[in-house]
Amino acid sequence: MELPVLNNVAPDAGGCSAGSCGSTDDQMGHLPEHIREKVFNHPCYSEEAHHYFARMHVAVAPACNIQCHYCNRKYDCANESRPGVVSELHHPVQAVKKVLAVAATIPQMTVLGIAGPGDPLANPERTFETFRMLSEQAPDIKLCVSTNGLSLPEHVDELTKYNIDHVTITINCVDPEVGAKIYPWIFWKNKRIKGREGAAILIEQQQKGLEMLVARGILVKVNSVLIPGVNDKHLAEVSKIVKAKGAFLHNVMPLISEAEHGTFYGMTGQRGPTNEELQILQDECSGDMNMMRHCRQCRADAVGLLGEDRGDEFTMDKIDAMDINYPEAMKMRAEVHAAINEELESKRIARENKVQLVSIEGLKVNKPETRPVLMAIATKGGGIINEHFGHASEFLIYEASSIGVRFIGHRKTVAYCEGGDTCGDDESALDKSLKALSGCEVVLCSKIGFEPWGPLEAAGIQPNGEYAMEPIEDAILAVYEEMRTNGKLDAKPAEQQKVA
Amino acid sequence: MAFEIIESCVNCWACEPLCPNKAIYEAKPHFLIDPDKCNECAGDFEESQCVSICPIEGAILNELGEALNPPGSLTGIPPAKFAELVARQKAA
Ligand code: SF4
Numbered sequence A: 001m002e003l004p005v006l007n008n009v010a011p012d013a014g015g016c017s018a019g020s021c022g023s024t025d026d027q028m029g030h031l032p033e034h035i036r037e038k039v040f041n042h043p044c045y046s047e048e049a050h051h052y053f054a055r056m057h058v059a060v061a062p063a064c065n066i067q068c069h070y071c072n073r074k075y076d077c078a079n080e081s082r083p084g085v086v087s088e089l090h091h092p093v094q095a096v097k098k099v100l101a102v103a104a105t106i107p108q109m110t111v112l113g114i115a116g117p118g119d120p121l122a123n124p125e126r127t128f129e130t131f132r133m134l135s136e137q138a139p140d141i142k143l144c145v146s147t148n149g150l151s152l153p154e155h156v157d158e159l160t161k162y163n164i165d166h167v168t169i170t171i172n173c174v175d176p177e178v179g180a181k182i183y184p185w186i187f188w189k190n191k192r193i194k195g196r197e198g199a200a201i202l203i204e205q206q207q208k209g210l211e212m213l214v215a216r217g218i219l220v221k222v223n224s225v226l227i228p229g230v231n232d233k234h235l236a237e238v239s240k241i242v243k244a245k246g247a248f249l250h251n252v253m254p255l256i257s258e259a260e261h262g263t264f265y266g267m268t269g270q271r272g273p274t275n276e277e278l279q280i281l282q283d284e285c286s287g288d289m290n291m292m293r294h295c296r297q298c299r300a301d302a303v304g305l306l307g308e309d310r311g312d313e314f315t316m317d318k319i320d321a322m323d324i325n326y327p328e329a330m331k332m333r334a335e336v337h338a339a340i341n342e343e344l345e346s347k348r349i350a351r352e353n354k355v356q357l358v359s360i361e362g363l364k365v366n367k368p369e370t371r372p373v374l375m376a377i378a379t380k381g382g383g384i385i386n387e388h389f390g391h392a393s394e395f396l397i398y399e400a401s402s403i404g405v406r407f408i409g410h411r412k413t414v415a416y417c418e419g420g421d422t423c424g425d426d427e428s429a430l431d432k433s434l435k436a437l438s439g440c441e442v443v444l445c446s447k448i449g450f451e452p453w454g455p456l457e458a459a460g461i462q463p464n465g466e467y468a469m470e471p472i473e474d475a476i477l478a479v480y481e482e483m484r485t486n487g488k489l490d491a492k493p494a495e496q497q498k499v500a
Numbered sequence B: 001m002a003f004e005i006i007e008s009c010v011n012c013w014a015c016e017p018l019c020p021n022k023a024i025y026e027a028k029p030h031f032l033i034d035p036d037k038c039n040e041c042a043g044d045f046e047e048s049q050c051v052s053i054c055p056i057e058g059a060i061l062n063e064l065g066e067a068l069n070p071p072g073s074l075t076g077i078p079p080a081k082f083a084e085l086v087a088r089q090k091a092a
């Protein structure tokens, strides 16, 4: 049997307890110092930072220059939470006003992104006007931009002017044959180019843009959409290539595809990946590079901490009524940032000390190799088990094995208990949670009602509320130990029931 | 000789900066083409620019009222499937 390799992407406390592992479990541990510094308080890159810092996106870029089979520009509805879908379009002046209002109200907001609904670089005037004004008026906000890459090479030099140090390129393939199944057309040099030919140009531009950015010292993240049967076998190669070229992070996201979205994939029955398929692929690629596993695919106009949206507080009419003195706000922001950084630093030191302790214990007790177990955690954040099962809108998934605990990813669900006496009545919501937990053998939460207990056990998932308010990794290790003592790690897990 | 933008336009701005004759302008509820200015890009480009970038099938018509990007031509979605979806959404 092959030993599971610990990746160091665990959030918060003690993700790594193996003796061979370095001095820190910080997910940025493998990165060179100058890159670590850049991403340290970036909520999209650092699992730890996203509990403390917030990001926002503004929608200033409506036009697009390619068509993807997972997008339909016609169905841009307010209920959507797919990336790239926005309900309110801003002109640059409005967008800047909104950013300043949010930054003054939510001092944790440190990152501003332009991501859509079209392609930011297909709208260069609007995108760069926004960046120019923000660089002047709010130098304490980091800027980032997401692009499909088609127009990237021609804009790289412009990007460096505005001190934009984070660029995300969505790269779904490096092979035009695969590309032809994802991109029906591109608009290139005043022509619409369809099929393989268009895909080949897009791929060439993406790779060229990636190289140019890296050469100029700009941080590049690569996003890929996992499309089963189209690029699933291909993404490991993508990962290898973009890493070799210097991308610092590769984020594999599941295809979201419903007929109601009116997309080609949605209408032709192309399914998205299961949680297991996504995890297998992320594991395959993590040997090659650091993967971002805590991405919640926030919507393009989201405001707030990752996975949270306070956009309703900042509609244009509310912003117009606000009186923002940004230079004053910047002073207050600097104080808040300093306090957060101090807290992060002291946490980091505490963690390093703890890891060393665990390592010594790990060396002392030479335990036999046991099979890995997936566990789901209900948490509000802060690295502890502090969420009621029925209130959880997502679960953190960890893998415990004989060499330690590692963070696997997030799985979304819907909170089926809104409080009051309706708790647990909503069958379909509980089903959704069961589905999100597939493959897990344990779910740890601060509290769990009577109703879900039976269905969970029947599905082969042991609910556990005994570790409320305890640190996640400690609890997982304790439960894993318990399972070992009870002989539950000897045999293969009972075949889990299919949950519809 | 002029093209026309109709109500299925989603106001994505893609066509507006490309027009060599500045014939396209923002309007409510959707973008419009000034028929006096549009020459279908004759002499400027091989392909009419607005037609070549517009992502919405059926949003731009020629003088005969025919869709320059007919259903299915851009997304690859069979028109019958799309009609089904629209009918379902109307019923809901
Ligand atoms: S066909 Fe050419 S000239 Fe006419 S509106 Fe479109 S881009 Fe402008």
Ligand code: SF4
Residues within 6 Å of the ligand: B005, B008, B009, B010, B011, B012, B013, B014, B015, B016, B031, B050, B053, B054, B055, B056, B059, B060
């Ligand atoms: S490109 Fe098409 S959808 Fe977009 S604004 Fe022009 S006509 Fe409307």
